[in-house]
Amino acid sequence: MARTRSYTQEQVLEIALRLADAGGAEALTIRGVATELGSAPNAVYTYFPTREALRAAVVDHVLGEVDLDLSRHKDWRTALRHLATGLHQVLAAHPGVVPLFVAGPMFGTNALASGEAVLAVLRDAGFTADDAAKVLYTLLVYTIGFAAMDAAELPGGPPPPQRQRVKERQAAFHGVPAEDFPLTRSAAGTMARYITTAQFHYGLDALIAGLDPKLR
Secondary structure (H helix, E strand, O other), X not given: OOOOOOOXXXXXXXXXXXXXXXXXXXXXXXXXXXXXXXXXXXXXXXXXXXHHHHHHHHHHHHHOOOOOOOOOOOOHHHHHHHHHHHHHHHHHHOHHHHHHXXXXXXXXXXXXXXXXXXXXXXXXXXXXXXXXXXXXXXXXXXXXXXXXXXXXXXXXXXXXXXXXXXXXHHHHHOOOOOXXXXXXXXXXXXXXXXXXXXXXXXXXXXXXXXXXXXXX
């Protein structure tokens, strides 16, 4: 009689994440994970009754890679930068999972913990509860939205180096006729770097600076 192998939920999630990293969100299926496990789909259904439940768990699993220790930052601006930068780095490392972040609300333990950490920092800084919630959403929309636009350009699998991607984007901009779109051509060097970490921080700094009036 064949011996049935058992797996932990953590092992199942790690395999699911590897599938998404290699083939994108569409590769993340119950049957696909079971195949990687060398087991029947029931081994996955033990932890996740539906594909949607598996996908939601993978999202929260990825969020677990983000450092949520914001209390060590005395300044709320630094704390927000720390969280957004950490989330951006994690999403850049797992572009295949990014579509799942915009597929619906996130109610996993890590998602709720990250939100609670941001709300606490903003409360202590003097933001009203209403403004703190709005700031949290704005921060997530910017960070996840940036990652989604970035991931949409990638063909799947591990992302190539930013330098290579910038070079390819520069070549594409050279095809834009300067006589018809002179301003675009003059800004082509900057536009080619839209997918870079530097551009992410430019927008993040502008966003955070715009929050100051909410405290007055």
